[in-house]
Structures are given as C-alpha cells and as structure tokens.
Amino acid sequence: MGSHVKRRENQEEKYNPTKVFVREDMIAATSVLQIRASEIRQTRINWQSYLQSQMITQRDHDFIVNLDQRGQKDLPDKNPDACAEVFLNLLTHISKDHTIQYILVLIDDILSEDKSRVKIFRETKFSGNVWQPFLNLLNRQDEFVQHMTARIIAKLACWHPQLMDKSDLHFYLSWLKDQLKTNNNDYIQSVARCLQMMLRIDEYRFAFLSVDGISTLLSILASRVNFQVQYQLVFCLWVLTFNPLLAEKMNKFNVIPILADILSDSVKEKVTRIVLAVFRNLIEKPEDQQVAKEHCIAMVQCKVLKQLSILEQKRSDDEDIMNDVEYLNERLQASVQDLSSFDQYATEVKSGRLEWSPVHKSAKFWRENAARLNERGQELLRTLVHLLEKSRDPVVLAVACYDIGEYVRHYPRGKHIIEQLGGKQRVMYLLSHDDPNVRYEALLAVQKLMVHNWEYLGKQLEKEQIDKQAGTVVGAKA
DSSP: OHHHHHHHHHHHHHHTTTOOOOOHHHTTTTTTHHHHHHHHHSOOOOOHHHTTTSOOOOHHHHHHHHHHSSOOOTHHHOOOHHHHHHHHHEEEEEEEEOHHHHHHHHHHHHHHHOOGHHHHHHOOOSSOOOOHHHHHHSSSHHHHHHHHHHHHHHHHHHHHSSSSHHHHHHHHHHHHHHHHTTTOOHHHHHEEEHHHHHHHHHHHHHHHTTHHHHHHHHHHHHOOHHHHHHHHHHHHEEEEETTTTHHGGGGGOOOOOOOOHHHHOOOOHHHHHHHHHHHHHHHOOOOOOHHHHHHHEEEEEEEEHHHHHHHHHHSOHHHHHHHHHHHHHHHHHHHEEEEEHHHHHHHOOOOOOOOOOOGOOOOHOOOOHGGGGGHHHHHHHHHHHHHHHOOOOOOHHHHHHHHHHHHHSTTTHHHHHHHHHHHHHHHHHHHGGGSSHHHHHHHHHHHHHHHHHHHHHHHHHHHHHHHHHHHHHHHHHH
C-alpha cells in the first residue's frame, strides 16, 4: 500500500473514528484465524447425511446445498428471511465442531462480501433472541469456533444501526476482556480486532468501561506483548479517547506512564504514530481544561518531551507523526512554563513514579504546600499511602515515607489524618524492609509521627544525617 493511500486512510480514521473500514495491517492482525478459515473452506460437508438423520429439515438442506455446493451466491439477497433462519437453525441443531466451523466461515464470508447483509440476521423473523445462538458458541471448547463467532458478533453489532442489547453486549465484552487476560497468543490479535471495531461506537465504549475493560487493556500493555498486539490495543485506547468523558478519566488508569514507556521502547513507526495520537486526544478532547493541563504535566513527568525531541531529530516521512510531535511539543513546553512547584509535585505523586526531585527536599515547598495535600478529599495523601502498600520500587517507597513525614511535620493535624488513612501502619511495616534507604526513611517518618518536640527532633535528624554521611565517608575510605 502506497504511503499516500495510508495517510489518506489515517486522516479518514482521525476524523471519522466510528467509521469501520478494512486496513491491511488489520487483516494481518487476524492471520491465524484467516489461515484456519481458508483451510476449512477447502473441505466439503455431507449435508445429505444431516438430512437423513433428521438433524436438519428439507428446506434447510436445499438452501444450504444451493448456496454452498451449487454456487448460488445471491441466495442471501434473494431470500434473506430463509437465509437467516437456515443458518440459525443449523447453528442450533448441529453439534459437530468441524461442521460448525464451516457454517461460521460461510456466514463470515456472506457478511464480508457485503456489509449491508448484517440486516439479514439483525432483522430476521427468527423466533427468539438472534444473538443467543452466537453467544452460546463462545462457550464451546473449540478455539476457532469461539473466535470466528466473536468476529461475526462484532460485525453484526457494528454494521447495523440498531445497537446490541445491554445484557448481550455485557456478556460479549466480558468474554473479549477475559480472552485478553488469558493472553492466548494464537488468537489475541483476533480478540483485539473485535475490540477495535466495537470501541468505535460510543455506547459500546461505556459498556467496555463498565466491565473493567480499560484497566485490562492497560495491564496487558504494561506487560511484554508483540508490536502488532501493542498497536491494536493502543488503537483501542485511541478510539476510546474520542469521547471527552473517557479522555478525562483515562489517566486514572495510569495510561500516560504506560504509553510513555511504549513510546520510548518503540521501534515500529505505526506504534509510535498511534501512541502520539492517543496523547494528542488526551489533551484535545477533555472539556475540562484543568484535566488537559494535568495530562500535559503527566507527560512531562514521564519524560515524553525527551522522546518528542528524538522524533523531531529523526524527521519521519509520516506527516501524522510530525504534526502530532509539533502539537505535543508546543503544548508540553507551554505547560512547563506555567507549572508551579505544587503542580509538579502533584503530577509526580499521581504518576506513581516518585524520585528525589528538588521539591521533596525543599523546606520552603513543605511550609507553603503541606496543607494542600488535603485537597480533593486528601487525594495525594491517599495516593502516597497506596504507594507504600503497592510499590515494589525502593526509591518510590523511600520518597513516599519522606513525604508523609514532612506533611506530618508541617501540618498540625497531620499525624491524626495519616493514622486514619492507615499510613502510620504502612510506614512502620517498612522498618523491616530489605533496602537500607527505605528502612532509614521509614524510621525518620515514624519519628516524625511520634514526636511532640520538633526542636529536639530537628537536632536528632541533623545528628543522624551527619552520622550517615560520616559512615559513607568511612566506608569509601575502607
């Protein structure tokens, strides 16, 4: 595919995120499914034996033989009601895996030839819920049956104006999410492809959020996956961020740190392009400008400016990449200029990536800002306590202990609030941590939580710091 065609498709995607169209890289994304499907197409089914054993009716037999073996490919259009009924009867009454595989390939081919044919199934007079025969197949043991069914459901759900019913939608999205979690490498690309289609539709986006889908996407992206899956899952995040409310919520799931890591490791241009597109949406789409500002600061915190600088020097031929690099550079640089020290601090805490940046050790910062840690329902304090419990990084633990100690030292009711949030217990638990720096900072924090005489504590801390430095010097000489 020529680069100018690809670019035009990118633009179409950017301005019509709910429009479904086929791209080469997405066809490749279902390759395991496609290869197996082409093998299944070469086989022949003995429909006569099903008729003789009375598993199917004469009407069903005649229709499927005319379509499948006598080449009457226009039958679905000529007789749509019979087409839907025959296929749904076959799926309901036949149990043999191989035959079910073949029927599903036939259905998928019928839909792929002409998208408007989804109405054959969606508007049928078939008695009962039209989704049920398909949803039941998701529980089969055969993986090809499961994933070809999932692909058909995505087409039926996305290519028809009437939306999928809520309970059926919830079941289907939960199934897709659980498949992602099992991380089946053969079919994970096929699952991601279904989500790429589903998440272009606004109502389906919120349903996906309700089954905890976003955090599942991000937990997989935070682990090691191949670049194709990486691209597809980031694409899912991208279409989600076209909704302003979801764009505002997205960084609560830690999306910016995870995507910043992917951007710095990425060697594939299409992965770089889609990550930058998500970052742009996270700034452009939120209606609350404060959230957009926080997203900019989070990107700065996660060293995105450095990556933008590298991309600028590389000068990609891809216009989308260079446009997004220019836009992001401008917005992030502007956010750095009007960044207060408290903004920097808050963003660092929310990112979960604490380091010994200058604000932590600034007495002036704590004097002026300790009380601000109580804002928004003590959001920052709760995050610090959460990090003490969940983080495995010694630097994060040490800095969090230090910050809690400084908050208590500078805010009169600090000790009481930290105890209420369970912070004192977490700090005391870290007194026996493997890392000596964590133990040291935990000990200082405990002393600050216990002490009543700040002047006495100040002298003690000074003495300990001198002792520590002296120990380091002695150790170096030895």
